[in-house]
Amino acid sequence: MTGSEIAAGLAAVLAWDVLLFLLAGTLLGAVFGALPGLTATMGVAILTPLTFWVSTEQGLAMLIGIYCGAIPAGGIPAVLINIPGTPASIAATWDGYALARRGRAGLALGINSLFAFLGQFASILFLALAAFPIASFGLRFGPAEYFALAVFGISLMAGVSGGRIIPGLLAGMLGLALATVGLDPMTAYPRFTFGSAELLDGLAFVPAMIGLFGLGEVLARMMERTAGPGLAPPPLSRIWPGWSELRRMAAPGLLGSATGTLVGAIPAAGGDIASVIAWEQARRVSRRPEEFGEGSVEGLAASASAANAAIGGAMTTMLTLGIPGDAPSAVLIGALLIHGVQPGPLLFRDHGALVYSIIFSMLLAALLILALGLAGARPLARALRIPEPWLWAGVIVLGVVGSYALNNSLVDVWVMFGAGLLGLVCRRARVPVGPLVLGLILGPMMEANLRRALILSRGDWSALLARPLVVALLAAAVASLAWPVWKAWRARTHSEPSARA
Amino acid sequence: MRRSAALVLTLAAALTHTSACGRPTGPYPSREIKLVIQSTPGGLSDTVSRVLAALMEPELGVPVVCENRPGAAGALAFSYVTRQAPTGYLIGHGPVEIAMVKALGYANVGPEDMDLLCLVTKTKPVLAVRAAGPWRRLEDFLQAARARPGYYIVANSGTGSIWHINALLLERETGIRLVHCPFSGSSAALTALLGGHVDAAVAGTGEVGPHAKAGTLRALAVFDESRSPLFPDTPAVAEAGYRLGVSAWGGFYGPKGLAPEARAKLVAAFRNAFASPRFQALCQERGMEAIFLEPEPFREFALAQAAFFRKAIPELLAGGAR
Numbered sequence: 001m002t003g004s005e006i007a008a009g010l011a012a013v014l015a016w017d018v019l020l021f022l023l024a025g026t027l028l029g030a031v032f033g034a035l036p037g038l039t040a041t042m043g044v045a046i047l048t049p050l051t052f053w054v055s056t057e058q059g060l061a062m063l064i065g066i067y068c069g070a071i072p073a074g075g076i077p078a079v080l081i082n083i084p085g086t087p088a089s090i091a092a093t094w095d096g097y098a099l100a101r102r103g104r105a106g107l108a109l110g111i112n113s114l115f116a117f118l119g120q121f122a123s124i125l126f127l128a129l130a131a132f133p134i135a136s137f138g139l140r141f142g143p144a145e146y147f148a149l150a151v152f153g154i155s156l157m158a159g160v161s162g163g164r165i166i167p168g169l170l171a172g173m174l175g176l177a178l179a180t181v182g183l184d185p186m187t188a189y190p191r192f193t194f195g196s197a198e199l200l201d202g203l204a205f206v207p208a209m210i211g212l213f214g215l216g217e218v219l220a221r222m223m224e225r226t227a228g229p230g231l232a233p234p235p236l237s238r239i240w241p242g243w244s245e246l247r248r249m250a251a252p253g254l255l256g257s258a259t260g261t262l263v264g265a266i267p268a269a270g271g272d273i274a275s276v277i278a279w280e281q282a283r284r285v286s287r288r289p290e291e292f293g294e295g296s297v298e299g300l301a302a303s304a305s306a307a308n309a310a311i312g313g314a315m316t317t318m319l320t321l322g323i324p325g326d327a328p329s330a331v332l333i334g335a336l337l338i339h340g341v342q343p344g345p346l347l348f349r350d351h352g353a354l355v356y357s358i359i360f361s362m363l364l365a366a367l368l369i370l371a372l373g374l375a376g377a378r379p380l381a382r383a384l385r386i387p388e389p390w391l392w393a394g395v396i397v398l399g400v401v402g403s404y405a406l407n408n409s410l411v412d413v414w415v416m417f418g419a420g421l422l423g424l425v426c427r428r429a430r431v432p433v434g435p436l437v438l439g440l441i442l443g444p445m446m447e448a449n450l451r452r453a454l455i456l457s458r459g460d461w462s463a464l465l466a467r468p469l470v471v472a473l474l475a476a477a478v479a480s481l482a483w484p485v486w487k488a489w490r491a492r493t494h495s496e497p498s499a500r501a
Numbered sequence: 502m503r504r505s506a507a508l509v510l511t512l513a514a515a516l517t518h519t520s521a522c523g524r525p526t527g528p529y530p531s532r533e534i535k536l537v538i539q540s541t542p543g544g545l546s547d548t549v550s551r552v553l554a555a556l557m558e559p560e561l562g563v564p565v566v567c568e569n570r571p572g573a574a575g576a577l578a579f580s581y582v583t584r585q586a587p588t589g590y591l592i593g594h595g596p597v598e599i600a601m602v603k604a605l606g607y608a609n610v611g612p613e614d615m616d617l618l619c620l621v622t623k624t625k626p627v628l629a630v631r632a633a634g635p636w637r638r639l640e641d642f643l644q645a646a647r648a649r650p651g652y653y654i655v656a657n658s659g660t661g662s663i664w665h666i667n668a669l670l671l672e673r674e675t676g677i678r679l680v681h682c683p684f685s686g687s688s689a690a691l692t693a694l695l696g697g698h699v700d701a702a703v704a705g706t707g708e709v710g711p712h713a714k715a716g717t718l719r720a721l722a723v724f725d726e727s728r729s730p731l732f733p734d735t736p737a738v739a740e741a742g743y744r745l746g747v748s749a750w751g752g753f754y755g756p757k758g759l760a761p762e763a764r765a766k767l768v769a770a771f772r773n774a775f776a777s778p779r780f781q782a783l784c785q786e787r788g789m790e791a792i793f794l795e796p797e798p799f800r801e802f803a804l805a806q807a808a809f810f811r812k813a814i815p816e817l818l819a820g821g822a823r
Contacts, residue, residue, distance in 0.1 A: 045542030049551035052779065142698035186683055188605070188660035197580065197608050200573040267692050322711055323692045330688060331543030337711065337786050338548070344715035407541075408570045409577070448685070455682045456654055456698060 009356025012057050013364060021058040022361060025065020026368045032066065033073030036083045036210050037402020040070035041327040048335040056339040056354075061361045063335050067328050068365035071271060071308050072116035072373055076380060079108040081395050083214035087206065088271030088310065090437060091279040091303035093213055094160070098295035103237060105381040110239035111297055112304045113373030115253050119305035120366035122257035123264065123312020127319075128359050131348070134313065135320035138265040143452035144464045146268065148473035150446035153273055153438060155477035158484060159280040160434035162293045165484075167431040175439020176446075178203055185448035186455075198411040205440055207403035207416040212433045214399050215416065216423015218392045223428070239377045241297060249301035252282035256305030263306070264313025270326030271310035272441055278306030284483065293434075315362070319343050319355060529589055529763045533564040536753075537582050537593040539575030545707065545787060549622060549751055550594045552783055556774035561766070574598050574661075576608035583614045587756040589763030592618065595754040597663055597747075600807040604814040605661050612803035616759045619771045620752035620794035620802065622784060624705040626667040626724040627735070628655075629694060632717055639722040639741055642701065646677035654680045656690035656702040661818065663749050664690075666810075667724050668703040669817040674738075674745040694718065705749055706731050707788025724748075731788050747809065751789075752799055768796060 012018065025047075032043035043066040051059025074085030079096035092112060099108035126134060141149070154172065161168025181192045182202030193199035241249065256278040263274035282302035283292040292299040314325025315332075322344035324330030336343050341354060348355055384391070403416035426433050457463035464470055536554050540546045547569065554565035570578040575598040582593035595615065603611045628639065636642045646653050657665040660683045672679055679701075684690040687704040694702040695717055702709075706729050712718035713732075720735040724746025728737045738745055753771060755764070774780060775793050784791040794802060 042542055045547065048543060049548055049555065052552055052783070053555075139692075139696045142693060142696055185685070186660060188683075197573045197576050200576070200607060201571075268689060321695065322715060323695065324688060334543055334545075334548055334787070338783060340786055342711050342714060344711060344717070346715050407572065408568055409572065452682055452684070455680060458680075 005352035006356050008353035009358075010360050012353065012357040013061065013360040015057070018057045018061045018361075019364070021054070022061040022065045022364055023368060025062035026069035026365050026372070027065075028062075029066035029069025029365075030073040030369065030372060033070030033085045034076045035402060036077055036085055036214065036398055037206060037405045039086045039206065039327075039406075040067055040074070040088075041331060042406075043067075043070055044328045044335070045331045048331055048338070051335055052338055056341065057357060059335065059339060060358060063332055064358065064361045065365045065368070067332070068120060068311060068362055069369045069372075070328075071311060072113060072120075072304075072369050075112035075116065075304055075307070076109065076373075076376075077214075077398075079105060079112060080380065080384060081214060081391070081398075082217040083210055083395065083399065086271075087209065087441075088275055088307035089303075090209065090213075090272055091275040092300060092307070094279065094293045094434065095296045095299040095303070097217075098293065099297075099300065100381075100384065102295055104295070105384050106237040106239045106377055107241060107297075108300060109377035109381060110374060111241055111249070111300050113370055113377065114241070115249070115256070115301045115304040116308040116373070117366055117370040118253050119257045119260055119308030120311055120362065122254070122305070123261040123309040123316075124359060124362050124366070125312075126261045127312045127316045127362075131316050131320050134261065134265045134316045137262065138267055138313075138317045138325065139321060139323075140469060141266045141269075142467075143449040143456060144467055145469045145473065146449035147446055147453050147464070148470040148477075149266070149269060149273075150442045150449065152473045152477040152480070153277065153442045154446065155480045156276060156280045157435040157438055158481065159283060160276065160293075160438065161432045162434070164430060164432055167429070168435045171426065171431050171433065172435030172439045175436040176443040177439075178208075179440050179443025180447070185444065186451050196411075198409060202444070203415050203440070204403075204407060204409070204412045206406050207412040208419040208440060209437060210399045210403055211416040211419025211421075212423040212426075212437060214395055215420025216427060216433065218395050219420060219424040220427040221388070222392060223424075237381070239374065239381075245297050249297055251285070252278075252298040252302035253305045255282055255285070256302040257309040260306035260309025261313040261316075264310030264325055265317045266313075267317055267323055267325055268445070270314060271307040274310045274313075275303040275307040276438060279303045280480070284480075312362070315358070319347060319358065320345060322347075529760070529766060530561050530563045532590065533566050534561065534589070535591045536565055536567045537578050537591065538567055538569045539571065539578035539594060539596065539598070540569065541571045542569050545624075545789070546594050546596055546751060548783070548787070549789075552780060553621070553771065553774045556777050556780060557770040560770045560773055573607045574602055574605065576602040576610065579610045579615075580608045582754070583610055583756050585756050587616065587758040587760070589755065589759055589767065592753055592755040592767065594751065595803075596751045597749045597806065599754070600803055601661075601663070601810050601814065603807070604810045611807050612754075612800065613807070614757055615754040616757050616764065617796055617800045617803055618753040618755060618764065618768050619775075619796060620750055620792060620799045621771070621775050621780075622751040622789040623792050624707055624749040624789050625729045626664060626703055626746055626748065627706050627709045627729075627732070628671065628701060628703055628721045628724070629691070629709045629713070629718045630701045630721055631694060631697065632713075632719040634700075634719075636721060637719070639736070639738065642721055643675055643677055646675075646679060650678040651680060653700040654682050656682050656684055656693050656699040658687040658690050658704065659683050659685060661814070663747065664703040664705070666813065666817060667746060670745040670747065670813075671703070671724070673817070674743050691718070705788070706790075710788040730790060731785075747806075747813075750792075752794070752803075764796070 032038045074089035075092045077083045077085045078089040078092040082097040084090045096108045157172040158165050259278040260274040283289045314329040317325035318329040403412045538550045585591050687708040690702045693699045723729050723737045726739045
């Protein structure tokens with residue numbers, strides 16, 4: 001790594017043609033991210049063969065633009081219509097949509113853009129300064145560690161239940177149960193598929209997510225709606241957070257950035273898990289935990305920064321080790337190989353300038369999407385002034401098209417409708433859906449990796465506990481379960497004297 | 502009034518669209534051709550299909566539009582394509598799994614239900630270990646495995662996958678006993694090997710190649726009769742006296758009963774796209790051998806493969822969860 005390599009990397013990115021491809025990629029990424037069902041992975045994948053026809057710098061700039069543009073844009077439908085645009089923005093629905101319903105959609109979009117930038121910027125900084133230590137952390141994750149990470153994630157179920165802990169845990173169990181549909185991960189024996197080949201790969205996650213969040217919310221709102229003229233459209237709020245809000249969001253934003261980078265660096269764990277973990281950690285340390293899920297600016301800052309910091313983490317693992325840190329970076333490896341670039345330890349030695357051109361492309365894409373997001377926040381927030389019935393119809397159409405587009409499968413559309421009905425039932429019964437989604441994401445990860453870990457330890461459970469990272473993660477899981485109990489106990493013993501008085 | 506007018510217009514548009522689909526106008530091809538890919542975007546099948554599709558467009562004079570229908574090891578896409586009318590406007594990418602899914606019980610579809618067009622790529626299996634480890638030759642590994650039966654763990658890309666079958670064939674041919682650990686795809690299996698969580702892995706040349714070049718993994722043997730031109734320094738198992746290995750491959754097919762004229766045009770377009778320097782370079786970079794088989798030899802090859810898997814898969818997987 002020399003100064004001349006940094007200069008060469010910067011010069012390669014600042015060529016006008018490369019900038020143009022970067023801009024095109026970022027815009028395209030924003031579209032892929034903002035449309036539910038079209039994910040960042042899909043955007044990068046579909047464009048990859050096309051980059052075969054352009055230069056390495058141009059192709060990489062476009063693909064990086066898509067990746068860095070899609071994740072922040074995924075927060076837009078999460079805020080506006082409660083549908084995460086990509087799985088990474090699930091946690092953004094909890095506070096972002098709540099803010100929008102209180103007439104503060106502009107502010108929520110502004111925070112989403114600003115903290116997406118913070119997350120990307122911080123993780124790129126980590127990549128530039130500490131690529132190899134971060135990547136070797138990712139490589140230490142074997143099956144036992146993935147299992148422990150999933151257990152830790154599942155221990156957050158109570159936290160994301162919004163105070164309704166028992167119904168939340170039941171919903172979480174339902175999520176875990178639904179996650180068992182499909183081929184057994186170890187023996188490839190079909191489970192709960194009822195002879196249908198379409199179900200062999202399990203219930204598709206993205207359609208389930210669109211149904212639970214989007215369609216479920218629309219149906220619930222339709223039933224709540226009273227006859228007569230609807231509510232007056234909410235006034236447009238400001239976009240920039242005030243100083244006091246920024247001060248409150250600084251700590252969750254940094255926490256989210258660090259969490260996102262680390263989780264992103266772990267292969268097979270990406271922005272979806274990172275943002276849920278960051279949101280829950282931010283709630284723990286917050287002075288106003290009761291606001292989380294009800295429109296907390298801190299919660300949105302934590303989840304947006306973590307979802308985006310996962311990009312830098314995943315890129316770190318991909319560039320240093322040649323193994324994907326998440327789904328979009330898996331596709332990027334293929335794109336690099338097409339151009340004769342071999343990611344891995346030798347990349348930094350032999351192609352230092354290229355590494356810097358990738359880093360600068362990411363920085364520029366982050367700036368571009370920040371500018372786009374802030375410029376677009378006001379007109380996008382205005383979309384909520386569309387009369388509700390029209391908005392709902394639009395959401396349903398988007399949900400159907402998005403679910404179908406994912407795998408070109410009609411079964412996925414039915415999964416979306418089924419999940420929508422389930423989402424409606426949950427909302428009517430005041431059962432939180434957050435834990436259910438957590439169960440769907442983490443169930444397969446927990447089951448397959450526990451069974452793999454037991455194959456590797458030859459059936460010895462105690463061997464799992466001989467691994468420091470496993471112990472640390474399981475301890476964190478126990479702590480996160482004990483924390484609310486301890487807090488409730490503290491509150492009781494402290495308030496008891498006054499209650500008696 | 503306006504609403505019913507719009508409805509009528511929509512219906513009319515829908516009707517003309519469907520009728521256009523059923524009745525080709527003019528000489529083939531007169532409209533876009535759909536190419537169904539059996540995997541998610543971004544994988545090797547996807548890249549090969551999309552690059553070839555783009556290379557064929559100028560010759561065919563119509564767009565070749567790719568559509569991903571992943572699921573059940575490709576069985577969903579194979580069943581879908583073979584159910585459609587053989588108009589020549591819908592074809593599919595057919596990997597080795599077209600010869601496997603019936604034996605695996607995922608769907609009742611095989612090469613005998615297809616009009617096979619051509620084979621374009623082949624990927625040989627490789628046994629990989631960590632470069633820092635003690636094993637330098639295949640015989641080192643086999644010796645260690647013979648000394649401790651059922652001890653060494655070999656990762657594969659999923660139970661019933663082509664690389665799992667190859668690991669089972671290695672056991673059967675050499676008489677060793679291994680512990681098989683399935684991962685979700687070769688990339689995850691090799692990551693586990695790099696991280697030292699397993700002892701060895703079986704994957705394709707293209708998947709192991711980058712790590713071997715980087716000096717982190719070592720390819721002990723190619724499971725085939727001859728070496729891979731992409732791994733000239735890695736011996737084939739045949740050199741050690743073993744006969745085993747079944748390669749992954751990729752080709753194209755359509756529903757059974759394609760018109761001879763449409764089939765000839767498609768095969769010619771594939772042949773020219775295959776010969777282009779761009780496609781040859783793609784195969785080189787991604788570690789696949791570029792091999793072209795015309796429809797008839799491809800059909801014989803695919804049917805023989807299906808017969809092999811029909812016998813081998815139940816035998817090899819009969820050990821239960823291994």
